[in-house]
Amino acid sequence: MTSELRDDAPASAARDADRQAEEIGREDETALIVRTVTINRPRAEIYAFWRDFSNLATVMENVERIETIDERRSRWVVKAPAGKTVEWDAVVTDDEPGRLIAWQSVEGADVQSSGRIEFLDAAPGRGTMVRATFSYDPPAGGIGEWIAKLFQREPNVQARRDLRRLKQFLETGEVTSSAGPSGRDEDPTEQHL
Amino acid sequence: MRAITWQGRHKVQVDTVPDPEIVNPRDAIIRVTSTAICGSDLHLYDGYIPTMRKGDILGHEFMGEVVEVGPKSTLQRGQRVVVPFTVSCGNCFFCGKEQYAACDNANPATTSDASETLYGYPMGGAFGYAHLTGGYAGGQAEYVRVPYSDVGPIVVPDGIEDDKVLFLSDILPTGWMAAENAMIEEGDTVAVWGCGPVGLFAVQSALLQGAHRVIAIDHYPRRLELAKQLGAEVLNYKDTDIREALFEMTGGIGPDACIDCVGMESHGMAIDNLIDTVKAHTFLGTDRPAALRQAILACRKGGRLSIPGVYGGMADKFPIGALMEKGLTVKSGQTHVQKYSQLLLDLVAENEIDTEFLISHRASLEDGPALYRKWHDEQNDYTKIVLKPGMEPAHEPA
Numbered sequence: 001m002t003s004e005l006r007d008d009a010p011a012s013a014a015r016d017a018d019r020q021a022e023e024i025g026r027e028d029e030t031a032l033i034v035r036t037v038t039i040n041r042p043r044a045e046i047y048a049f050w051r052d053f054s055n056l057a058t059v060m061e062n063v064e065r066i067e068t069i070d071e072r073r074s075r076w077v078v079k080a081p082a083g084k085t086v087e088w089d090a091v092v093t094d095d096e097p098g099r100l101i102a103w104q105s106v107e108g109a110d111v112q113s114s115g116r117i118e119f120l121d122a123a124p125g126r127g128t129m130v131r132a133t134f135s136y137d138p139p140a141g142g143i144g145e146w147i148a149k150l151f152q153r154e155p156n157v158q159a160r161r162d163l164r165r166l167k168q169f170l171e172t173g174e175v176t177s178s179a180g181p182s183g184r185d186e187d188p189t190e191q192h193l
Numbered sequence: 194m195r196a197i198t199w200q201g202r203h204k205v206q207v208d209t210v211p212d213p214e215i216v217n218p219r220d221a222i223i224r225v226t227s228t229a230i231c232g233s234d235l236h237l238y239d240g241y242i243p244t245m246r247k248g249d250i251l252g253h254e255f256m257g258e259v260v261e262v263g264p265k266s267t268l269q270r271g272q273r274v275v276v277p278f279t280v281s282c283g284n285c286f287f288c289g290k291e292q293y294a295a296c297d298n299a300n301p302a303t304t305s306d307a308s309e310t311l312y313g314y315p316m317g318g319a320f321g322y323a324h325l326t327g328g329y330a331g332g333q334a335e336y337v338r339v340p341y342s343d344v345g346p347i348v349v350p351d352g353i354e355d356d357k358v359l360f361l362s363d364i365l366p367t368g369w370m371a372a373e374n375a376m377i378e379e380g381d382t383v384a385v386w387g388c389g390p391v392g393l394f395a396v397q398s399a400l401l402q403g404a405h406r407v408i409a410i411d412h413y414p415r416r417l418e419l420a421k422q423l424g425a426e427v428l429n430y431k432d433t434d435i436r437e438a439l440f441e442m443t444g445g446i447g448p449d450a451c452i453d454c455v456g457m458e459s460h461g462m463a464i465d466n467l468i469d470t471v472k473a474h475t476f477l478g479t480d481r482p483a484a485l486r487q488a489i490l491a492c493r494k495g496g497r498l499s500i501p502g503v504y505g506g507m508a509d510k511f512p513i514g515a516l517m518e519k520g521l522t523v524k525s526g527q528t529h530v531q532k533y534s535q536l537l538l539d540l541v542a543e544n545e546i547d548t549e550f551l552i553s554h555r556a557s558l559e560d561g562p563a564l565y566r567k568w569h570d571e572q573n574d575y576t577k578i579v580l581k582p583g584m585e586p587a588h589e590p591a
Binding site: 038040061126127157160161162164165167168171172173174175176177178179180181182183184185 | 198213283284286289297300302305318
């Protein structure tokens with residue numbers, strides 16, 4: 001007999017793709033990323049940092065800058081190969097101070113993207129769980145192919161690195177760096193094992 | 194500046210590389226006055242640690258003078274400091290619990306992926322120890338950039354020589370924490386596998402922490418002699434059946450706590466170690482846990498197992514049955530150096546712990562590559578090598 005009990009896992013951990021689609025709003029061909037990070041800072045502080053989108057370039061590797069247009073609109077300038085950039089405008093679609101922020105790119109943008117970031121209390125004294133949900137749906141051809149490569153080849157890698165940088169910056173005041181001297185010729189393919 | 198770089202298995206060299214610079218506000222730059230070659234550097238030398246890159250600067254045991262500080266560093270130019278091998282932020286949940294080696298922020302975002310895949314969560318940061326732990330340039334160099342310098346380095350009072358305090362960077366706190374993890378009680382017999390630097394400090398620490406007896410195990414006579422001088426009874430596994438000896442010496446009960454100060458490149462004399470060696474060389478397995486197996490089997494029922502020895506991957510034929518059925522408690526991990534710095538500085542200053550007995554060789558940085566070879570091949574006589582970047586080289590630089 002199959003149990004009717006539904007477990008307490010977040011939808012992103014479900015083995016059932018239908019359940020993921022239904023509960024997170026995943027659509028076909030869309031790269032969807034869900035990742036949670038615990039940050040040892042109060043909810044209000046992390047919310048305030050994120051709500052000023054211009055802060056995010058500090059922690060997001062691909063983002064050159066985000067310009068605030070008005071209270072709800074922002075322009076995302078994202079790095080592209082050969083020193084070029086790609087831009088799109090995003091609008092805030094949901095905003096509950098200290099609890100969540102959601103945004104999506106405006107209609108007609110080169111990159112259809114949306115994001116949602118939720119702030120949940122961790123156990124008392126243990127800071128805030130920050131859950132990010134990003135989706136990207138680039139068009140076919142040209143710049144779209146490049147965007148697909150950037151965001152979809154390893155859809156989780158960029159998000160998890162960006163969230164690590166967010167945590168580092170908010171907890172320590174710096175983005176951790178091991179930049180320093182070496183005798184390497186900077187070919188990362190030469191890594192041992 | 195000059196620095197010792199890793200070039201591949203059994204190949205290190207001294208290179209001229211750029212000087213380090215301040216990158217972040219909490220950084221400091223240290224001019225290295227003394228730096229040691231660690232037993233765990235041999236795991237890099239032998240090519241057992243993944244994610245090394247040709248040209249990486251080695252070294253994670255170092256001290257020196259502060260020559261430059263970022264605006265948020267609490268250090269001052271001219272101060273003498275010993276730098277923990279662990280890079281730790283001081284702000285995260287783990288640093289808050291004094292689990293500094295587990296720091297959640299010290300490993301940069303781009304180098305955290307590999308260990309998250311291997312171990313489930315990213316490792317913390319460490320100097321000069323591959324890109325799994327951040328790819329930080331190491332201390333076998335003239336200068337080092339020290340991130341989060343307001344948390345790591347401990348300032349050394351004038352009048353205490355380098356050689357006395359250098360080992361606060363790694364091997365002394367590692368030996369101390371190894372003994373602490375053995376949770377020693379009154380009347381306890383503690384067995385220590387491996388009389389390298391960490392093992393010898395574990396012997397001293399176990400006695401200071403109240404062990405009734407310490408039994409030290411190795412096969413190098415010189416190292417056993419040092420253990421004996423520190424107050425241990427010693428066993429040479431080349432001459433002696435270790436399990437039989439421990440059984441008899443403890444009246445059939447077994448040691449109350451066992452400490453594995455050997456780690457992944459255990460020599461051992463048994464057939465299982467030969468198989469492990471073949472597997473490690475063919476990448477069918479990575480770790481050769483002969484000492485660990487013996488420690489688990491020898492330990493008394495309900496006893497404690499402390500593992501400061503370095504392991505990196507998978508071990509075969511791990512006696513999980515003995516571990517479970519005897520109800521052993523296991524404690525392990527990289528050392529939370531910052532937690533012990535002040536306590537151990539005090540014990541060294543008060544001559545409660547002897548550190549200088551260990552040093553067999555002092556040399557210049559330029560002599561480092563030749564000494565790596567000696568450290569690898571002549572472990573009986575080379576008990577600890579300290580390099581002094583300011584010293585005249587014995588040989589012409591290559």
